[in-house]
Amino acid sequence: MSKNYDFLTIEKKWREYWDQHKIFKVAEDPSIPEDKRLYVLDMFPYPSGSGLHVGHPEGYTATDIYCRYKKMSGYNVLHPMGFDAFGLPAENYAIQTGTHPSETTYKNIDHFRGQIKALGFCYDWDREISTCDADYYKWTQWIFLQLFKKGLAYEAQMPINWCPKCGTGLANEEVKDGRCDRCDTPIERKNIRQWILKITAYAERLLKDLDVLDWNDSIKLMQENWIGKSEGAEVDFEISGLNEKLRVFTTRPDTLFGATYMVLAPEHPLVGKLTTPEQKKAVESYIKEASRKSDLQRTELNKEKSGVFTGAYAINSVNQKQIPIWISDYVLISYGTGAIMAVPAHDERDFEFAKKFGLPIIQVVSKDGSSYELQEAESTEGFAIGSGKYNGMKTADFKKAITEDLEKQGKGKKTINYKLRDWVFSRQRYWGEPIPIVHCEKCGIVPLEEKDLPLKLPEVKTYKPTGTGESPLALIEDWVNTTCPKCGGRAKRETNTMPQWAGSCWYYIRFTDPRNDKDLASKSSMEYWLPVDLYIGGAEHAVLHLLYARFWHKFLYDSGVVNTIEPFMTLRNQGMVLGENGEKMSKSRGNVINPDDVIAEHGADTLRIYEMFMGPLSADKPWNTQGIIGLRRFLEKVFRLFDKEIEESLPVNDSINRLLHKTIKIVGERIDSLEFNTAISQMMVFTNALQKEEKINKSILRDFVKILHPFAPFVTEEMWEMLGERPSVLKTKWPSYREELTQDEKIAIAVQENGKLRDTIFMSKDVTKQEMEEIALNSDKMKKILENKEKIKVISVPGKVVNVVTRIVTA
Numbered sequence: 001m002s003k004n005y006d007f008l009t010i011e012k013k014w015r016e017y018w019d020q021h022k023i024f025k026v027a028e029d030p031s032i033p034e035d036k037r038l039y040v041l042d043m044f045p046y047p048s049g050s051g052l053h054v055g056h057p058e059g060y061t062a063t064d065i066y067c068r069y070k071k072m073s074g075y076n077v078l079h080p081m082g083f084d085a086f087g088l089p090a091e092n093y094a095i096q097t098g099t100h101p102s103e104t105t106y107k108n109i110d111h112f113r114g115q116i117k118a119l120g121f122c123y124d125w126d127r128e129i130s131t132c133d134a135d136y137y138k139w140t141q142w143i144f145l146q147l148f149k150k151g152l153a154y155e156a157q158m159p160i161n162w163c164p165k166c167g168t169g170l171a172n173e174e175v176k177d178g179r180c181d182r183c184d185t186p187i188e189r190k191n192i193r194q195w196i197l198k199i200t201a202y203a204e205r206l207l208k209d210l211d212v213l214d215w216n217d218s219i220k221l222m223q224e225n226w227i228g229k230s231e232g233a234e235v236d237f238e239i240s241g242l243n244e245k246l247r248v249f250t251t252r253p254d255t256l257f258g259a260t261y262m263v264l265a266p267e268h269p270l271v272g273k274l275t276t277p278e279q280k281k282a283v284e285s286y287i288k289e290a291s292r293k294s295d296l297q298r299t300e301l302n303k304e305k306s307g308v309f310t311g312a313y314a315i316n317s318v319n320q321k322q323i324p325i326w327i328s329d330y331v332l333i334s335y336g337t338g339a340i341m342a343v344p345a346h347d348e349r350d351f352e353f354a355k356k357f358g359l360p361i362i363q364v365v366s367k368d369g370s371s372y373e374l375q376e377a378e379s380t381e382g383f384a385i386g387s388g389k390y391n392g393m394k395t396a397d398f399k400k401a402i403t404e405d406l407e408k409q410g411k412g413k414k415t416i417n418y419k420l421r422d423w424v425f426s427r428q429r430y431w432g433e434p435i436p437i438v439h440c441e442k443c444g445i446v447p448l449e450e451k452d453l454p455l456k457l458p459e460v461k462t463y464k465p466t467g468t469g470e471s472p473l474a475l476i477e478d479w480v481n482t483t484c485p486k487c488g489g490r491a492k493r494e495t496n497t498m499p500q501w502a503g504s505c506w507y508y509i510r511f512t513d514p515r516n517d518k519d520l521a522s523k524s525s526m527e528y529w530l531p532v533d534l535y536i537g538g539a540e541h542a543v544l545h546l547l548y549a550r551f552w553h554k555f556l557y558d559s560g561v562v563n564t565i566e567p568f569m570t571l572r573n574q575g576m577v578l579g580e581n582g583e584k585m586s587k588s589r590g591n592v593i594n595p596d597d598v599i600a601e602h603g604a605d606t607l608r609i610y611e612m613f614m615g616p617l618s619a620d621k622p623w624n625t626q627g628i629i630g631l632r633r634f635l636e637k638v639f640r641l642f643d644k645e646i647e648e649s650l651p652v653n654d655s656i657n658r659l660l661h662k663t664i665k666i667v668g669e670r671i672d673s674l675e676f677n678t679a680i681s682q683m684m685v686f687t688n689a690l691q692k693e694e695k696i697n698k699s700i701l702r703d704f705v706k707i708l709h710p711f712a713p714f715v716t717e718e719m720w721e722m723l724g725e726r727p728s729v730l731k732t733k734w735p736s737y738r739e740e741l742t743q744d745e746k747i748a749i750a751v752q753e754n755g756k757l758r759d760t761i762f763m764s765k766d767v768t769k770q771e772m773e774e775i776a777l778n779s780d781k782m783k784k785i786l787e788n789k790e791k792i793k794v795i796s797v798p799g800k801v802v803n804v805v806t807r808i809v810t811a
Contacts (some may be wrong), residue, residue: 004640007438011714014727015117024079024122028528033075039078039529040067041546041568043510043537046500047108047130048089053585054117054593054611054623059536059574061608062674064121066534066709069671070733071122075097078124078529079122080511082129083109084135087500088166088182091431095464101431105132115595119604120713122730127514131503136510137433138454140502143552145436145447146559152198153425155445159267160424162190167465168428169194171499172421174544178297184592188331189291195435195496199551203227203418206550214570222542228419232547233403234337237262237314239274240322246270246314249336249417253406254398256318257387258364259341260354262325263307265333266290271443274325276311283308283327290329298329305330305353317411318402319388334421344377344716351377362386365395392512423548425499430463430472432497440484446732455493471495476740504545505552508532508567520561527563535568538576546571572674575620577611582622588626593623603710606632611670612676612711635715638687638708639783642722644697652697659689660700661741663702667707670732676711698723703735751776752803758785769798776802 005567018024039061045056067079087107094101109130116123123753129136134391147153159732161170163180169192174181199206207227210220232251239246246262264271266287275283284309290298297303307328314325316538330349331340346362354361363374369383369392383397390398406412426435434455436448448455458479463472473495506520512529513521546568553567578584579591588591598607614621663686670679686704690696702723709716709729720729744765749772751759759781763772773794776782782804789806796802 005636010718011604014714014717016366023122025126026078026124028525029076036075037076038070039532040534041532044082044084045112046089047083047085047112048093051111051602052595052597055577057119057595058577058611060121061611063536065676065710066672067122068730069729080127080640081123082507084504085130085132086432086503091429095137101463118599127511129510129514134454134456140433141436141453141455148447154196157193159189159191160194161187162185169424171296171424174537179608194424197423197425199423202551202554203420205554209566213566219542225545226543230417232415233412234415235317235406237317240313240315242274244270246339247337248339249415250341253402254395255343255346255364258343258345258362259316259323260360260362261323261339261342262314263331263342264327265331265338266327266329267333268338271327274310274312279311283310293329295332305356335418345374345542346377346379356632426496427499428469428471428747429465429497433502433523435498436492438484440489442489443484446484446486471497501545502546505549530562531564531566532568533570534625535571539573574617578620578622580623595811602628602632605635605715609680609711611678615677617674618681635712641690646698646701648698650695651698656689658741659686660703661737664707664735664737665742706732706735747799750801751782753785753806769796772796774803
């Protein structure tokens, strides 16, 4: 006789048991072959705000089910958890609540850990890390030093995206629609001293190696577009009356004869030199206005074009014609050379600009080789016209020919360009990794020695951003003032800190060997576990985290630290859990669901199964309170199976046995493909079948408890014990199935008349074509339908359909 399904008592009992017996602990067992070693990782959470929401457990439950299944299938599985604890989210929360970031962060981590443990996830908690722990960020600083030594970390004064509310600089990737992606404040442009990482040195490899990854095409495309590879040519234009040349990058050198003006970015270094006295005031005014806009604001396709004529002219390299030089904010100094040749006939933005300012529009590409009036820019390829000796050439041939000619004349060369910009790495905040650099009056920029790491954050009275462009650390003189590691003279510490992305760029490596104080991880641990086999998280990290982590990983590979070219081989993204109204959950809408409340009312197993049953993992799904009640009833129904007579010696019902084998197969296959909702559906079918039985063979129930375990670990541990077995279910072997028993004994045959469905008859799966037809034509329903009709012929598809072609018999 079973007990009541007291989920609160059951879950507390088994949570304590797992912790006490370290059921989830994993070690590098050398006896396990490489193909049975598996590294499964969740994108670890930011411990800010008031804890987890019900969106977090969706991805975590998915990986937990997968890991439990793989563990039971003989795999050694690394499944760790930690906290991305530095950066703006944690610091902003601390500022809002008036407490120190360290205090609030570690308090939040404790809260998060408790919530995560309440859900029964099989994380090896002995491997827990937090990016704000000094023994962790020591190695983040170490990686920075290696980047610096290789010339991939450098300091520069540059215009950056500045958030006045957060009081810090932002990378381009952190700006959305001209606003800070953290606080939604319109960003400004500010010229400031920054540390930059040369991610552009890896642009081609970051692009090419996407081919080896099992990622969703949409995520790959987002990275491809962000990297933005363009093949074209650099072309030099002489400036009339000035001993200078303007170099432009163009993907369409075949349109050079159609260049009717040039445009420079307002920040281009030649603007001051070539601007005439008459245009100086207008140009300076325009430059000031452009400095207030972000790159995204400046390059919006639908924004009205603006610009100012400099008064200067360039000489077109191919026809020696003078063309005016303008400045406009739709050209960025950070892309290409910061200057373009404008071909309004064949570029939409150039066309709009030319129309607005009355500049010539000359067609040099034609779809069919003829000249015709253009109503809008035509950017498609075709045949050259108005291009001298190149007339009639196809675009591709023309590009190649003119680029070769320019190279011979010393006026240009074939070039590859990328939209990807170097990573603005420093932040003017307190709660981040200190950058291990000093500024010496004599030696300049000097890195700390590795033996002096970690460089710890000092205790401060105020950690709010200064808003001046300096970090709050700049105010702590006894920390800032130091001695140079190189000459021993007076020096000042770097006061900018690293961005929140730094710690998450390599955390998956540290999980392989988290307590190592000699290296960021041992070679043997990295070789045992890396790369991550399955990585699950939100699609919102497609560019930022994933691109940065791939960059650092490739650098560490080149440095001989890691043994693989990519960090995350398979990536899957979970959809969002929406509010009951179908809108995104947010405090302002009042539709946030707290998992603690759901667990208290329905249990963690119910929450786990409900979130997996809502729909496909990758889809956005609205929360439904009635739905979760239904899943709790399902678990109660499973628990009540123990009210029945359960004996080892009971004969095995053949239909139940067949259904069990089919269920074992389906559940295993669906877990492998992360289709958890259909796996649960099959277990519901099996439960309903068992419920109709008066007696149940114990071995049948044992296997069912095993396959349910990854989805509902708490209640299955309890049922396993009720079966007289020793815990834990996780340590048992996943049940096997016989293929022949998974096949349905009967199959549904559609019976049609003249192509219209008249009946469905279940027949033996081994039925012959002749038997199918005889059974179909002799059924009571078909006999009645075929009365007074002539059977012309019978068309049958074995195992699927019988179609009778008839006509009405008239008297």
